[in-house]
Amino acid sequence: MDMYKCTKCGYIYNPGSGDASQNIPPKTxxxxxxxxxxxxxxxxxxxxxxxVS
Incomplete structure (x- = not known):
């Protein structure tokens, strides 16, 4: 799964981790x-x- 980077602040969304702050489970x-x-x-x-490549 690809990781994605916010072009405004540099935050990296890692699908392996998900996003606990918004109830997104790991591997999403x-x-x-x-x-x-x-x-x-x-x-x-x-x-x-x-x-992110």
Whole structure:
């Protein structure tokens, strides 16, 4: 699973860890995050995230 980086603040979404702050369980791919999910650091939408290669 790919990791994604917020282009506004640099936060890395790691699907292996999920996002406990928004009740996203580990092993949740970025593509499966709800459209309402926001960056836990800066509040940006999914649209500003890019794949980390």
């Amino acid at each position: 791919p970025f593509e499966k995050l709800p459209e309402t999910w926001l960056c836990p650091r800066c509040g940006a939408t999914k649209k500003v995230f890019v794949v």
